[in-house]
Amino acid sequence: MSSRTAKPILHSAAWRISLWATLAFACGTMLVFVFLHRFVADDIQRRSDAWLSGEVEVLGDVAARTPKDAVYGRVVGEVAELAGKEVPNRLLSESSENDSVFFLQAGSDGSAKLWVGAGSGEPNLRSIRAASILPGRPTDIKVQGFDIPFRVASMRMEDGSLIYLGLSERDELRVLRNLRSRFILLWMLLVLLGFGIVFYTTRRMLSHVRQITEAASRIGHSDLNARVPTTQRSDEVGQLALTLNHMLDRIENSMHQLHTITDSLAHDLRSPLTAIRGKLEMSLSAVAQPEQSEPIVSAIEELDRLDDFLNKSLDVAEAKADALRLIRSEIDLDGLLRSMIDLYEPSMSERGLQIALRSAAPLKIFADASLIHRMIANLFDNELKHLPAACTVTIKLQTEDSAAVLILQDDGPGFDPQVLPHMFERRVKGKDSQGHGLGLAFIDAVARAHGGNVSACNRITGGAQVAVTLPLT
C-alpha cells in the first residue's frame, strides 16, 4: 500500500512545488543570515578593537607614568590583569586563570621586558615579531600553542619600547558559533515547517484538481450526464471546474443534437420503409405464381439491406463523433465465437472454407451485446464473401494487458495493398467487393466506441489479418 501511494506523492506536482518553494525559502533565509552574521561579527570585532585600543592607551599611559623601578613590573602587571577582567563578551564561568588576555612590553631591541598572561610569553613575542603590528591598528596573530588567534593592539612608548595588549578571539568566536548553531537549528525547523505548510496547502489545492481529472476521465464516451466536482471558491481551480462543466454542457448539447438528428433521420426513413415493406409482404402473399413473386422478394431483400445500411451508417457516424450509445452487459467472447462459428460453419464448408478457433477459456467483457454480435458477424461475413475456396480462417482469442484481443487470420489473397491504409474509412472497399464499404468502418466504430481499436494487415506468410482489441471492462 505504502509503495503504491509513495510513488505518486514523489511524482506529484505538490511534492515538486513544495521542494522548489522550500529550496527558495531556505536559500533566502540562509542569505539573510549570512549578511546578519557578517554584520554581527564586524560589530563584535569593532567593539573588541575599541576596547583593545582604549586599554592599550591606558596601559601605555600607566607604563609611562610609573617610574621604572622595582615596582614598575608589579604596577603595570596588576593594571594589565585588571584590564583582562573587563574583557568584552567574556564567559564568567571560566577558570580563574585568565588565558584570554596577555600584556607584553618589548624593548626597542625586541626583548621582552614585561609579560603578564598565561605561559612564558615567548611564543607570543615570536609571533608578534613575525607579524609587523602597527600602533593604532589591531591585528590578528596566530600564537603557537593556542588554537584560537589573538587580536593584538600595540603602542609605542617614548623610550622606544613597545607595549602589546592581546585578546583571544575565543569568546568572540564562541558568540558567533552560538549564534550559528542556534540559527541552523531554527532554520531547519523553519524550513521543515515551511515545507510542511506548502506541501499541505498545494496538496489540498491540487487534490481538487486530481478529483476534477478523475471525474473528467470517468465521463466517458456517450456518458455525458456526469459533471466534475465544483467548489464554492472562485480561485483558479474553481474556475477550471466551472469551465470544464461548461464545456461538458456544450458537448452534451451537441451530442444531444446529433442524437436528435440521427433519431429523426432514422425515423423519417424507417417509417416509409415500414409501409413499403408491409405492402410488399401483402402483395407477396397475394401472388400465386412463384415467378411473379421474384421481383417482390428481391425488393424486400433490397429493403432489408437498405435498413441494415442505414443502421450501420448512423452507428458509424455516431461512433466517429464519440456519441454511440452503448447498453453494456457481460458477454462471454469465447462462447459467442463458438456459436458464431456454429452459425457460419455450414456456409463456410459449403464454399470450401475451413474455420478454426484457438481460444482457451471463457473470456468475459462488459460491452454492448448487440453491437459486438453485429461486429463479429461482420468479420465473418467479410471472410465468407472474399475468401476463395480451400482457404482456412483461424480465429484466436486471448487476453493482453486487461484487454481481449480477437484475431482473425486467413491464408487467402490478403487485402488490396492500395486499400489497406484506408481500410477503416467509410465507403472504402476492394475492387471486387459487392458490399457498401461500411463493414470495416463499422467494426472500427464498434471497437472505438468500447475504448478499443482494430488493426488490419497482410501477413508475411500470405493472407489477411484483422485484430480487434476490446477492454475487459
Next chain:
Amino acid sequence: MHYYPFMRLLLVEDELDIRSFLKCSLEEAGYQVDAAADGRTAEKLAIEGVYDILIVDLGLPDQDGISLILKLRQRGVNAPVLILSARRSVDDRVRGLEQGGDDYLTKPFALAELLARLRNLLKRNSPPDNQPTRLRVLDLELDLLRREATRSGQLLQLTPQEFVLLEYLCRNAGRVVTRSMVLDKVWGMRIQPDTNVVDVHIYRLRGKVDGKGQQPLIRTLRGVGYVLKDR
C-alpha cells in the same frame, strides 16, 4: 391456423400507410382490430372497450407513446402492449415496460415477426400449459428430453444445433418464422448477416428431415422466412 382467434386488438399508429396495411394483415391473421391515429382517440377506445392486446407506436402526433401506455396502465388497462418504434435509441422507460412484460419492435419489421411477438405476449398472459416433453407435427416427432427426432419412425441424425432449430420450427409449425427470429431464438443473436448463413442451415436440415419420397415439410418462403408445414 391461428391459436387465438377473435382476439381484440387496439392498433395505435399515426402513419396512415402503416396503419392500413397492419390493420389489413392483422385482420387476416384473425384479430379483431380497432385502429386509432392519435393518443386521445386511443385513450378513449382503450378505456371504453376491452382489448386483449395493444400495438402502440411511440411517435404519436399528440403525445408520446410511452406516456399513453403509462396513462392507460393507471386507468386499469392491463392488456399487454407491443411497442413499435422507428427511433434509434431505446428509451429507458421502454426498457422498464419491457421488464414489465411488454415487448418492443423496431421498424421496419417483418409481419411474421410482429405476429410472433403478439402471440408470445398473449401466451404470457394466459396460464402456462404443461410443458410438453414431445412435439409432433404430422409424421415428425421430437423427443425433447432425449433430444431425438424421428420421421415416420426413422431416427434422424441431427446435430444438437439442428435439433434446436427443428424444435423451434416445430413449436411454430404452420407459421412463418423469419431469419432474424431464427437467429435470435436459435443462436441468441440479433444480427442481420449479409450472407445466407441461415438458409444453409435450413437447407441442411431439410436434407435430413425431408427424405426421398416423403412429403417436404420445411419450406423456404423467399423474402419472408421459413415454415414447417403442419398439414
